[in-house]
Amino acid sequence: MQVNPIQLFDAESSTFTYILAAPDSRDAVIIDPVDRHVERDLAHLERLGLQLTHVLETHAHADHVTSAGLLREHTGAKACVPSGCGIAPAEMQLQDGDVLTFGLREHIAVIHTPGHTAGSMCYLWRGNLFTGDTLLIDGCGRTDFQSGSAADLYDSVTRKLFTLDDATRVWPGHDYRGQSVSTIGWERRHNKRLAHRERGDFIALMAALDLPRPKLMDVALPANRQLGLPDGAPGVVSHRA
């Protein structure tokens, strides 16, 4: 049965945060939370009567700072991050093929999708794919910094994502045009960057984008590698021990 996540939006960085509530228990997972919305996200958990068990990151973000460390301090949830992203103070370093469980019978499949960053992961839960900056609605993440690779992104999307069931719902990490959700079938047929495009053509397209450097990058990246907390903060140290 199709169960949708709860989708939350940060208007400043156009970032989506997702709450995945187990349909038959109080347990919940949050994906890609944003630092300035920690009170909003805690309010949602409280109003919905949810207990946060895991905080997931799709990658080390360059455009906003995570609230993973703060949420962990408030709720006791485990921080789960892609193993290749250099986010040391997390309880779980996820690998391709891992299955994360929560609630009574919820499974989140971990899919390594390098390209936007070398460590980027997508997460699949009940027919819902959380794509971070790998696959966007009618687009994809940039591949020109932070160990990005257009060739890797092309392979990740075409071999690992476009081979999923057509009805799989695609919940992106960002949208800049007011869109919320798509499907694998639609993106495979229509995505303007990736559908019906050869690998070499895609690499040339991405190389020609000439995008500006993310404004927050020098702040966000080091912060996100510490789960958004200052290095050495009590919450971090205690969890490293």
Next chain:
Amino acid sequence: MQVNPIQLFDAESSTFTYILAAPDSRDAVIIDPVDRHVERDLAHLERLGLQLTHVLETHAHADHVTSAGLLREHTGAKACVPSGCGIAPAEMQLQDGDVLTFGLREHIAVIHTPGHTAGSMCYLWRGNLFTGDTLLIDGCGRTDFQSGSAADLYDSVTRKLFTLDDATRVWPGHDYRGQSVSTIGWERRHNKRLAHRERGDFIALMAALDLPRPKLMDVALPANRQLGLPDGAPGVVSHRA
């Protein structure tokens, strides 16, 4: 099993639109669509492979124009409106206690909740309550124009909504603080306007608000009574016949 709607947002009027997708068929219903987002909403239906069967309005809005007429023209969906809102060119004039069906086994209960306007309705689907401007997250709609009544809103919320199951999810028609969803239990216990407040006190509180007149009111109200189409437009005439 908890099935969430798809929530879409209009940043200009802070209006939420909801797509309710039947979990076991392609049929879908949309609630309170906004005129300027008709392309966005049609794109979501297309990407998700959904067939729109009904367009619902919670009331005749004063702050934005509906796209109900346009969506009907594009999809053949039936326009369903509260009977007391003066929206003549609709296929269905809903009454309190009606049950609207779609998909294979989806039921939407119609609950008449006068107060924000005399005709305002809430819709209940699979434990999800769509409250329009009757009950907002930690607030409620204004009651000072368009046949509004603070006394009626108090009775509607306390007798018809706060008596629903505590876990019922509350999906409001607007939010102005970045919140997305709440529950009946939380609102009954904590809503700053309505929780633990006497009827007379609530009426006095609402009378003292002294809110500005909605900017779009003189445009939006007459337009919404025609489902957002110019009076006499072909789509309207054909459906009146």
